[in-house]
Amino acid sequence: MSEVDLDALRRGDESAFRELVDANHSSLFRLAMVYSPSRAIAEEIVQETWLAVIRGLDTFAERSSLRTWICRILVNIARRRAGLESRALPFSEVEDLDQSPAVDPDRFVDTGPRAGRWQLSALPNDWARLPEDKALSRELQAVVLEAIAELPKRQREVITLRDVEGWAAAEVTEVLDLEEGYQRVLLHRARSRVRQIIEEYLEGRVAA
Amino acid sequence: MRRRTLGGMRKLECVDLVEQVTSYQEGSLDVDTQTELTRHIGVCWACEYYLGQMGFTVRLLAQLPPERQSEQLWSNVIGAYRTWALEVRT
Numbered sequence: 001m002s003e004v005d006l007d008a009l010r011r012g013d014e015s016a017f018r019e020l021v022d023a024n025h026s027s028l029f030r031l032a033m034v035y036s037p038s039r040a041i042a043e044e045i046v047q048e049t050w051l052a053v054i055r056g057l058d059t060f061a062e063r064s065s066l067r068t069w070i071c072r073i074l075v076n077i078a079r080r081r082a083g084l085e086s087r088a089l090p091f092s093e094v095e096d097l098d099q100s101p102a103v104d105p106d107r108f109v110d111t112g113p114r115a116g117r118w119q120l121s122a123l124p125n126d127w128a129r130l131p132e133d134k135a136l137s138r139e140l141q142a143v144v145l146e147a148i149a150e151l152p153k154r155q156r157e158v159i160t161l162r163d164v165e166g167w168a169a170a171e172v173t174e175v176l177d178l179e180e181g182y183q184r185v186l187l188h189r190a191r192s193r194v195r196q197i198i199e200e201y202l203e204g205r206v207a208a
Numbered sequence: 209m210r211r212r213t214l215g216g217m218r219k220l221e222c223v224d225l226v227e228q229v230t231s232y233q234e235g236s237l238d239v240d241t242q243t244e245l246t247r248h249i250g251v252c253w254a255c256e257y258y259l260g261q262m263g264f265t266v267r268l269l270a271q272l273p274p275e276r277q278s279e280q281l282w283s284n285v286i287g288a289y290r291t292w293a294l295e296v297r298t
Contacts, residue, residue, distance in 0.1 A: 012293025014286065021285060026274040043281055050285040054292045101227070108223040116221030117252075124258045135264070136271075144268055163269035169234070188230035195265045 004066060010057055021050065024067055027165045028074050033149075034156045035078040045081060049074040064174060071161075071175045102192035125203060140201065147197035151190050158183055159190035220244050225255045229262055 004023065008016035028049060032042035052073050060069055107122035109115055118124070127135070134140070148156055148164070157176055161167040167175075173183050220228075225245060231237050232245050249255050277285075 010296075012289070012296060014289070014293075017286070017289050021277065021282070025277045029275040029277070043278065046277070047281055047284055051288050054285075054289050057292075058296075102229070103223075103226045105223075108221075116223040118222045118254045123254045124261055126257045127261050127264045140268065141272060145272065148269075159269065163266050164272055166270060184230060184234060184236060187234075188227075191230060191262060191265055192226070194269070195261055198265060198268070199261070 006057075006060070006062070006066065020066070024070055027067070027071065027161065027167075030160045030164060031071065031074055031157065032078050034153050034160065035082040041081075045074065045078045048077050052077065065171070068171055068174055075157075075175065100189075102188070103196075124199075127202070130202070134202070140198070143197060143201045144194060147194045148190075151193060154178075155186045155190035155193070158186040159194070162187055163191070220248055222248075222252060222255050222258075225249070225252075226258060229259060233259075233262070 004020040005013070005016050009020065025046065028046045029042055032045040032049075033039070036042040036045060049070065053070055056069075056073070060066070064072075107119055109117050109119055148159060151159065154176075158172060158178070161172045161175065162169065169180065169183060172178070173180050176183070178186070220241070225232075225248060228237065228241065228245060232242065235242070237245070249259060
């Protein structure tokens, strides 16, 4: 996103404000959904965030980008409302650290000269050959949205900002207070899980 | 040792690739591991397909339709902004 003109915002320029809201709404709403039981509550969180942004415009210190600052405000509000006190979630959220493998271990050969390679009966297929109407269908989009919704919170935050909203790793670690390596682990788990669900949908293969 | 080695490094197989694929795509692996995985993908079409599936997944995520704000939300927020702007100017 191109940075909105901060001076214009501080002068009360409505078109600059509209641009800011339009550019950030999707990320904010999706992030709020991680903590919300409903779309209505997510919308309340987004609204509360904008009110806090307006109040803070004059004191925003520009140590981070505007959107990083705004998203940090949203995360604070959303977590507080969800009853989570700290912005840095405790490591006790063990659900996010589960070591479930990216692919069912039974799909690999256990011993012998082909140890560690795919079982011939369980090879991955070439999705580049899928007919376009299947690869781009609304039904598949719905499957992906549901897969994201069922991820543990930390994984869901990371995959939402990184892959759905297209943010860079550095900005995601800043907004979510994550260490870079941990961010990568969460992204890996989340992407691997979504791939499993897509495979299950496309090929009828049961995800582990 | 069950697996052959390559320049002192353990030869990586499909089962390793599926766990390292994100680090591989993010370019965060050490040079030896990155090189070894590139070698593996070059000779293993199944893993090439797997890599393609991960790419397919990432593209699908990027193509999800954006969320739009409701009229109600926008009118509440622009109302608050106008009030604030009035106070600032006066």
